[in-house]
Amino acid sequence: MNNLLNTAIIAALEASKAILDIYHSGAFDIEIKGDNSPLTKADKASHNVIMSYLETTGIPVLSEEGRDIPYKERKLWKQLWIVDPIDGTKEFIKRNGEFTVNIALIENQKPIIGVIFVPVTGELYFSTSSVTFFARLDNQVSLTI
Numbered sequence: 001m002n003n004l005l006n007t008a009i010i011a012a013l014e015a016s017k018a019i020l021d022i023y024h025s026g027a028f029d030i031e032i033k034g035d036n037s038p039l040t041k042a043d044k045a046s047h048n049v050i051m052s053y054l055e056t057t058g059i060p061v062l063s064e065e066g067r068d069i070p071y072k073e074r075k076l077w078k079q080l081w082i083v084d085p086i087d088g089t090k091e092f093i094k095r096n097g098e099f100t101v102n103i104a105l106i107e108n109q110k111p112i113i114g115v116i117f118v119p120v121t122g123e124l125y126f127s128t129s130s131v132t133f134f135a136r137l138d139n140q141v142s143l144t145i
Contacts, residue, residue, distance in 0.1 A: 004057060004105055005128060008081075008115040011053035012101045015046040015085060016119035019092075019101070023119070028093060038089050039065070046085035046101060054081050059105070079107045097121065 022028065022042040029041040047065035054061050062069060063083040074080070081103060086092055088099030097120035105113035116125040124135045 004059075005113050005115075005126065007053055007057055008103045008105065008113055009117075009124070009126060011050045012103055012115050012117040012124075014053065015049040015101050016117055018042070018045040018049050019086060019119050023092065023095070026095075030093060038093060040086070040089060040092060042092060043086045043089055047083070050083055050085055050101075050103065054083070054103075057081075079105065081105055 019042045022040070022045060027041065031039045033039050043065050047063055051061060051063065051066070059079050059081055060069075060074075060077050061081040061083060062074065063081075063085065065085050066083075083104075084100075084102040086099050087102045091098040097118075099119070101115075101117045101119065103113075103115045104111050112129055114125075114127045117123070122136050124133075126133050
């Protein structure tokens, strides 16, 4: 489980670097999705970074910015990652810092790992079935699990 937790944390941290590059540039390239919610270049970049890490686990990924996966296929999965590459895209666009990167591992329809990272503040929250942890990260801190 620690390897999967490490992978999810690293994915969130690396995605956040891509998000912050775009956030600070102000070049968001906003599109509107079919459900009338905004989609930015940062959402896509975050999704791509996260996928590059989670795909190595061999566990299927259901991401808000990923392809539509029919329920007929998903219902057979015993494990899956659920990802929101930027939760709070409207807040990202407002530039108020109130958005997160969310990654969860679900097993038999129950969450067993959860990672939430706040890119602007460096706040990292994660939980497993045995531990819950919070840290504020900066460029001088490394986290080993």
